[in-house]
Amino acid sequence: MKFATIGHLRVEEDIHQFPKSWIQGDLAISPELNIHGTRGYITGLLLTARQMMELPQNIVRKKILDAAVFVQNSFGVDLIQLGALTTSVTDGGVWVTQQTEYTGFVNHGDSYTAAVTCQTVMKALTFFHKESSDEVLAIVGAYGVIGEAVSKILVPQFKQSILIGRKEEKLNNLKKSLQGNFSTTVDLNTIRNADIVVTATSHPTALLRSEHLKKHVIVVDVSQPPNLSYEVCQQRPDVCRIDGGLVDFPAQIPIPGMPVGKNFACIVEVIMQAMEDERKNHAGSIDLKHLRKTEKWGEKYGFTLKELTNFGKTITRTEEKNDN
Numbered sequence: 001m002k003f004a005t006i007g008h009l010r011v012e013e014d015i016h017q018f019p020k021s022w023i024q025g026d027l028a029i030s031p032e033l034n035i036h037g038t039r040g041y042i043t044g045l046l047l048t049a050r051q052m053m054e055l056p057q058n059i060v061r062k063k064i065l066d067a068a069v070f071v072q073n074s075f076g077v078d079l080i081q082l083g084a085l086t087t088s089v090t091d092g093g094v095w096v097t098q099q100t101e102y103t104g105f106v107n108h109g110d111s112y113t114a115a116v117t118c119q120t121v122m123k124a125l126t127f128f129h130k131e132s133s134d135e136v137l138a139i140v141g142a143y144g145v146i147g148e149a150v151s152k153i154l155v156p157q158f159k160q161s162i163l164i165g166r167k168e169e170k171l172n173n174l175k176k177s178l179q180g181n182f183s184t185t186v187d188l189n190t191i192r193n194a195d196i197v198v199t200a201t202s203h204p205t206a207l208l209r210s211e212h213l214k215k216h217v218i219v220v221d222v223s224q225p226p227n228l229s230y231e232v233c234q235q236r237p238d239v240c241r242i243d244g245g246l247v248d249f250p251a252q253i254p255i256p257g258m259p260v261g262k263n264f265a266c267i268v269e270v271i272m273q274a275m276e277d278e279r280k281n282h283a284g285s286i287d288l289k290h291l292r293k294t295e296k297w298g299e300k301y302g303f304t305l306k307e308l309t310n311f312g313k314t315i316t317r318t319e320e321k322n323d324n
């Protein structure tokens, strides 16, 4: 199978991180990559996160479909990955699977992202010598594609969980699929009660402010663009922000903002699917059996979570001592 990822800019300045030769019309397209014999492309719509969420949805969807059809017809791509907010604006990718112009397979890559997010949370607890059964967890974006799977896996393991979204009805639906001690709310201020926060939202800019955060809270920030800004981290050295959804990946792929030797779990999932030649769609709600399979693929190929990072920088023991 030949893969292509379809992402977008986080902010306008990201465009300068692509070589000029990548820009073709309103798309950035990498040269053909060869990862252990599996070929594919990194592509990006030249729309910012804000534009992705604020332009009329039919316009954004058409650009995503045009990109999928272009890589299919020009390069023989038959597996696309819906990166960052392209999943959010296409009903978890389901809309793309329903379009007839693109005939290949679709994967949002959120299954491995959710798996790695849960691994990151457990690794962070070990790092800080904490037990999940003593801690309060908050999940922001709890009924999103990633948030729902993370909630199903983590909530039963924590003393208490606070599940946060924007719509009561969706929170009520989420409740039916969960076991454990949890409450649901639309009030972001309740994060203040949590010892560890997972944030996986489609909010196009930073969402968490200093006043939302308890002293010494751990924040696993999966969102792209990030939900916890560098500036808030500077103001609050007691807070430990950890990148969610980043794994070790030896091949260097030039993605704006990507630390050397790392890659997004969502991109890696689709590269692994192409390596495995698994001819299936993975769109919409996550199948936990598939999520576990992606973990096995990660181990098989060595694309796993090896260390905790914050904005790509390795988190060291000194982070524990910050007490401002």
Ligand SMILES: NC(=O)c1ccc[n+]([C@@H]2O[C@H](COP(=O)([O-])OP(=O)(O)OC[C@H]3O[C@@H](n4cnc5c(N)ncnc54)[C@H](OP(=O)(O)O)[C@@H]3O)[C@@H](O)[C@H]2O)c1
Pocket (backbone or CB within 6 Å): 083, 084, 085, 087, 088, 089, 092, 108, 109, 110, 113, 140, 141, 142, 143, 144, 145, 146, 147, 164, 165, 166, 167, 200, 201, 202, 203, 207, 222, 223, 224, 225, 244, 245, 246, 264, 265, 266, 267
């Ligand atoms: N690190 C990685 O490897 C990686 C991989 C994939 C995705 N991501 C990122 O992860 C995030 C989530 O992706 P996804 O595919 O799970 O998206 P999704 O299915 O669209 O879920 C996002 C959820 O966030 C909620 N939300 C948006 N704004 C909010 C706010 N202000 N307060 C509370 N909830 C809010 C949305 O609620 P409504 O439905 O009510 O709008 C939605 O349920 C995105 O930022 C994406 O770019 C990262």
